[in-house]
Amino acid sequence: MVTTDPYAGTTESTSGQVFNVTGGDWDTIAPDSLDGDRLVINMGPQHPSTHGVLRLILEIDGEQVHDARAGIGYLHTGIEKNMEYRTWTQGVTFCTRMDYVAPFATEAAYVGAIEKLLGIEDQITERTKVLRVLMLELNRISSHLIAIATGGMEIGALTVMTCGFRDREEILKAFERITGLRMNHAYFRPGGVAQDLPEGEIGELRDLVALLKKRLPEYAALCNANPIFKGRLKGIGHLDLPGVMALGITGPILRSTGMDWDLRVKQPYWDYETYDFEVVTRDEPDAYGRFMIRQDEMWQSLKIVEQCIDRLEATAGQPVMIADKKIAWPAQLSIGEDGQGNSPEHIRHIMGESMEALIHHFKIVTEGFRVPAGQSYFAVESPKGEIACHAVSDGGTRPYRVHFREPSFVNLQGVSVMSEGGMLSDVIVAVASIDPVMGGVDR
Amino acid sequence: MSTTQDGSNETREELVKNDAVELEVIEVREGAFGVHGTGDTSGFGGLQRPVAMPAASLPPFGGWFDEVAEGLAGGEGLADAIEKVVVDRGEITFFIRRELLKQTAQHLRDAQALRFELLSGVSGVHYPGDTGRELHAVYHLLSMTHNRRIRLEVTCPDEDPHVPSVVGVYPTADWHERETFDMFGIIFDGHHALTRILMPDDWPGHPQRKDYPLGGIDVEFKGGSIPAPDNRRSYS
Numbered sequence: 079m080v081t082t083d084p085y086a087g088t089t090e091s092t093s094g095q096v097f098n099v100t101g102g103d104w105d106t107i108a109p110d111s112l113d114g115d116r117l118v119i120n121m122g123p124q125h126p127s128t129h130g131v132l133r134l135i136l137e138i139d140g141e142q143v144h145d146a147r148a149g150i151g152y153l154h155t156g157i158e159k160n161m162e163y164r165t166w167t168q169g170v171t172f173c174t175r176m177d178y179v180a181p182f183a184t185e186a187a188y189v190g191a192i193e194k195l196l197g198i199e200d201q202i203t204e205r206t207k208v209l210r211v212l213m214l215e216l217n218r219i220s221s222h223l224i225a226i227a228t229g230g231m232e233i234g235a236l237t238v239m240t241c242g243f244r245d246r247e248e249i250l251k252a253f254e255r256i257t258g259l260r261m262n263h264a265y266f267r268p269g270g271v272a273q274d275l276p277e278g279e280i281g282e283l284r285d286l287v288a289l290l291k292k293r294l295p296e297y298a299a300l301c302n303a304n305p306i307f308k309g310r311l312k313g314i315g316h317l318d319l320p321g322v323m324a325l326g327i328t329g330p331i332l333r334s335t336g337m338d339w340d341l342r343v344k345q346p347y348w349d350y351e352t353y354d355f356e357v358v359t360r361d362e363p364d365a366y367g368r369f370m371i372r373q374d375e376m377w378q379s380l381k382i383v384e385q386c387i388d389r390l391e392a393t394a395g396q397p398v399m400i401a402d403k404k405i406a407w408p409a410q411l412s413i414g415e416d417g418q419g420n421s422p423e424h425i426r427h428i429m430g431e432s433m434e435a436l437i438h439h440f441k442i443v444t445e446g447f448r449v450p451a452g453q454s455y456f457a458v459e460s461p462k463g464e465i466a467c468h469a470v471s472d473g474g475t476r477p478y479r480v481h482f483r484e485p486s487f488v489n490l491q492g493v494s495v496m497s498e499g500g501m502l503s504d505v506i507v508a509v510a511s512i513d514p515v516m517g518g519v520d521r
Numbered sequence: 522m523s524t525t526q527d528g529s530n531e532t533r534e535e536l537v538k539n540d541a542v543e544l545e546v547i548e549v550r551e552g553a554f555g556v557h558g559t560g561d562t563s564g565f566g567g568l569q570r571p572v573a574m575p576a577a578s579l580p581p582f583g584g585w586f587d588e589v590a591e592g593l594a595g596g597e598g599l600a601d602a603i604e605k606v607v608v609d610r611g612e613i614t615f616f617i618r619r620e621l622l623k624q625t626a627q628h629l630r631d632a633q634a635l636r637f638e639l640l641s642g643v644s645g646v647h648y649p650g651d652t653g654r655e656l657h658a659v660y661h662l663l664s665m666t667h668n669r670r671i672r673l674e675v676t677c678p679d680e681d682p683h684v685p686s687v688v689g690v691y692p693t694a695d696w697h698e699r700e701t702f703d704m705f706g707i708i709f710d711g712h713h714a715l716t717r718i719l720m721p722d723d724w725p726g727h728p729q730r731k732d733y734p735l736g737g738i739d740v741e742f743k744g745g746s747i748p749a750p751d752n753r754r755s756y757s
Contacts, residue, residue: 455612468659473570478646488693
């Protein structure tokens with residue numbers, strides 16, 4: 079059978095005829111194959127609404143999905159393997175590239191696991207912990223904004239998309255001021271953070287909070303009671319508590335079943351127990367419930383961010399790196415005429431004043447520090463669920479093995495059960511409600 | 522006074538006290554900076570460093586660890602399931618005999634006193650020097666009811682890389698086991714569709730194994746050449 083459609087080429091394969099379709103109606107593309115037969119549709123890997131390079135293999139009968147499978151691996155870059163060939167400190171630069179929408183959560187799991195292996199959790203300074211929590215919570219807002227923005231775009235709510243990216247940009251600007259980069263920060267380091275807040279940042283952060291407080295209600299006004307929005311989201315991607323537990327799904331999807339599981343409260347790290355915030359749950363285990371949870375969580379995160387700013391004001395001038403010189407990164411970054419680099423004070427010290435300081439700098443930067451043999455598991459609540467790092471050390475200066483329990487990877491297993499039996503158009507809503515980031519899924 | 526991450530009442534000091542003292546040597550490395558054989562005038566080629574993981578701990582393990590260990594061993598037919606227990610850095614690891622892994626997982630999930638409802642993940646580790654038990658599959662279990670975490674570790678030799686699948690108990694293990702198979706070549710018996718997941722279907726080898734090279738090309742810049750990361754001299 080040859081199609082007359084100029085855009086739909088056709089090839090023969092061992093499993094039958096394969097059409098390459100970019101648009102159009104089936105009755106013009108292949109009129110003979112419409113007799114109630116099920117069609118296998120390959121959605122992705124390059125499809126605008128699959129959140130990166132996700133491939134969905136859908137078996138459909140008309141508009142109804144009978145079978146949905148996810149094919150992944152298109153963005154696999156071997157980050158975990160690469161980390162085995164760098165020092166423990168360099169590893170942060172790699173793992174921050176996994177889930178590029180929520181990079182701080184990945185960094186947090188990794189440095190947490192190292193600090194547990196080193197047994198230095200008690201030596202992390204207070205200001206370090208506050209800075210980490212600040213970045214994690216700002217990141218939660220920016221990640222949820224992406225989830226809402228892209229989810230809205232995929233059902234045709236383009237204004238939600240432009241609003242989401244506009245507000246996320248403001249948070250990324252704060253990230254750029256603090257870490258030097260909009261994404262791929264490598265800001266958390268074993269023992270501390272890369273650098274302290276720049277001058278005047280407290281005021282900028284307060285302006286950011288005020289701006290977000292003004293902007294966040296716009297999403298509620300645009301979407302919450304919008305009949306089209308509710309029509310597309312309510313009851314779609316339904317997955318109840320037993321299903322969620324069996325599939326190991328965590329994060330907003332778990333909390334949309336009414337379960338109040340949040341690692342920040344249940345297994346607190348970095349003094350989360352001292353912050354005043356609430357865990358958001360809902361008894362609507364569908365796409366709408368997850369959308370509402372993400373919205374409410376942004377407000378809770380904003381509440382934590384405000385408390386962080388107060389604490390940062392109170393702890394100004396305190397160190398942001400562990401005192402142990404055998405672990406602490408020796409240099410402080412600063413911005414010079416030729417870009418970001420070591421501070422002139424540090425260069426003057428090692429090049430002009432102290433031979434020992436130069437040797438120490440050289441040794442710790444090229445060789446790194448040794449981590450006692452053993453393994454550890456450190457879990458944090460990322461915007462998408464439990465992200466954890468399983469780190470194994472053989473006593474050397476490099477990780478022997480690091481494995482990341484990526485929430486996107488685990489949660490994506492739910493796509494089959496969420497979309498089978500539903501309409502083809504609802505697959506997109508279900509995937510958006512999972513909020514997978516393929517960089518994290520494939521690593 | 523600091524509590525462990527999973528919020529139990531025991532102090533870290535109490536748990537550390539129970540940590541293993543004797544280490545278990547799994548490998549001895551020789552040389553440093555890639556110096557080997559004749560022509561070595563640096564002396565670094567003569568360096569020897571044993572690689573030792575924390576060794577088995579003896580009961581009592583402290584806190585709720587004993588409760589879980591007894592509950593696990595008390596399961597039907599599971600009296601011999603535990604090969605050894607390692608308590609290290611406030612975490613407990615149960616080495617499970619691989620033939621009893623599935624029953625152990627079932628018991629850990631269903632027993633009222635244990636209730637490890639959630640399998641956080643499956644991860645593999647390759648120890649080429651650990652003869653007869655080169656491949657390790659590591660399971661992290663979470664009990665939301667009791668707010669506890671434990672780790673199960675199962676070993677298998679390179680010649681017989683088979684481990685029973687726990688997909689029947691924890692459906693979430695589906696993709697995790699596929700990933701561990703893809704990366705390490707551990708075959709999970711009983712998995713309904715054990716195929717590659719991250720690498721292409723026709724990929725040869727298992728990339729995360731230690732005998733699989735990282736690959737990469739030398740970086741050349743202004744006449745100088747930097748070797749690929751796995752060919753650079755190393756300290757460990």
